[in-house]
Amino acid sequence: MVSGDGHALPLVLLVEDDPQDALIVRELLEDSAFAVRLEWARSLDEARHALSRQRAQCVLLDLGLPDAQDLSALAAMREASGDAAVVVLTGLSEEQAGLAAVAAGAQDYLVKGRAEGEWLGRTLRYAIQRKQAEHASVALQAERMRAKENARLERGLLPTPLLQQMPIEAATRYRASRDSGTLGGDFFDIVESDDKVVHAVIGDVCGHGPDEAALGVCLRIAWRTLVLSGVTGAAQLRQLERILRAERASSEIFVTMSTLMLEPDQRTVRVWRAGHPGFLVHSGDEVSWAEPEQGPALGLPIEADWPQGLVELPEGGGLTLFTDGLFERRLPGAEPRWLGEEGLLEVARRWAHLSGEEFVDALIAGTEEATAPDASADDVAVVHLRWREES
Known part of the structure; x- marks a missing residue:
């Protein structure tokens, strides 16, 4: 009726x-x-x-x-x-x-x-x-509480870079998935140590929700503490894996991560990858894909170590790191096709002439425009680092 x-x-x-x-x-x-x-x-x-x-x-x-x-x-x-x-x-x-x-x-x-x-x-x-x-x-009160919780998690997951003297530009972005108002487990950090080495990390806790976000906060803070204590490379990843196994809610939870050291010579980058995607390397107005040798994601039942990779940067070169939500996106059309790494690189080359904040914004917008709207799309974290050319 x-x-x-x-x-x-x-x-x-x-x-x-x-x-x-x-x-x-x-x-x-x-x-x-x-x-x-x-x-x-x-x-x-x-x-x-x-x-x-x-x-x-x-x-x-x-x-x-x-x-x-x-x-x-x-x-x-x-x-x-x-x-x-x-x-x-x-x-x-x-x-x-x-x-x-x-x-x-x-x-x-x-x-x-x-x-x-x-x-x-x-x-x-x-x-x-x-x-x-x-x-x-x-519902309004719940939304307010969720907003406050998101703000607390965001402060833990997405900190202000701890830079001191080195001439490096940093631009960071985070985009939450469309199907949830709560942050997921993507995290990043940037720290300059006393020896003028710039350290960076980007990671992704599998799953989505407050528990995964809290675990990401825990790992991010542990990473910063280890860096400031002088623990780096594979030794650092071993300690982070110990923390992950102690703090995770389920033995099925794992974390992909890349941790980098940008040396004071502004040319050498040392990289340790734990199951994480590769990254973009910037040289002037050109962008290429780098994928150094890697070890397994943290938390998997695999006995293996994490090898060190080396990347040489040109003068004024840079890097763009990201989580897989940036390129694991469906393309329009009836057939199930994905943007993938090649599609992401194509988008990046279109905007390679931009620098810093503008490049990161254009990269995210470009991947969204190139792919179909997807309510289940994952969170996206992006970190762009670039040495400033000496005048």
Whole structure:
């Protein structure tokens, strides 16, 4: 049934074992200005079956039922009806029971024999509106809490680079996946140590959600601590794997990661890759793909070490690191095709003349434009580092 304006009428479930009282309620509602669809259940069990078939906006509940009494009926209906408003019906001598029901979570109560049609309709309408407002308030509070949690996680996952003297430009970006308002486990960091070596890391915890994000924060902070303590390379990855195995919620969780050292000569880059994708190397207005030898992702049941890779940069050269959400994206079309590393490199070459912040923004926008909208697309983290040419 629909109203005159084409909208579906709200469903009111009357739970009442007395046929005469049920008939009176139906007649009162027909006399009111509040148009509804009314269903009648004679017991709590019938009401549960009715609610399993369709969603009600309001339950009009007699507290004296053959299979439930007083507030136990209210508790059972609130659990069964989900987000429906509940208005209880009491006898003339049971008004205190109605007040107790409101205190226990009902939106309102009505005394049998006192309610008129207009009053009944108004009570049900306001009860539904109050319940909707209550849910909106709860959702708003949850959104605020999620925003605060995201802000805390973001500060941990995506820190301000700790640079001192070396002439290096850093540009970083993070894009959350479209299907969640919560950050995933992508993380990065940049630290310049006292010996003028610039250290960088980018990593990706498998999975998505607050637990993965918290684990990413833990690993990122541990990485920075190890760097400042002088632990680097494969020794650093071994320590991070120990921490991962101790902190992860499941033995199936693993982490891909690349950790780099950009030497003070501004030409040499030492790289250790733990199952992480390769990266882009910048030389003037040209971009190429680098994929040094790698070891397994952290947390996998594989006995192996992480070899050191070497990359030589030209004067004023740079690197762009990223997580796999940047290129593991579907291309438009019926056939399941992916952008992949070659597609990403093509996009990067189109914008290679840009530098720093502009290049990173163009790279992300370019991959999004080249691929089909995908609500399940993964998070994306990007780190761009480039030496400034001496004037």
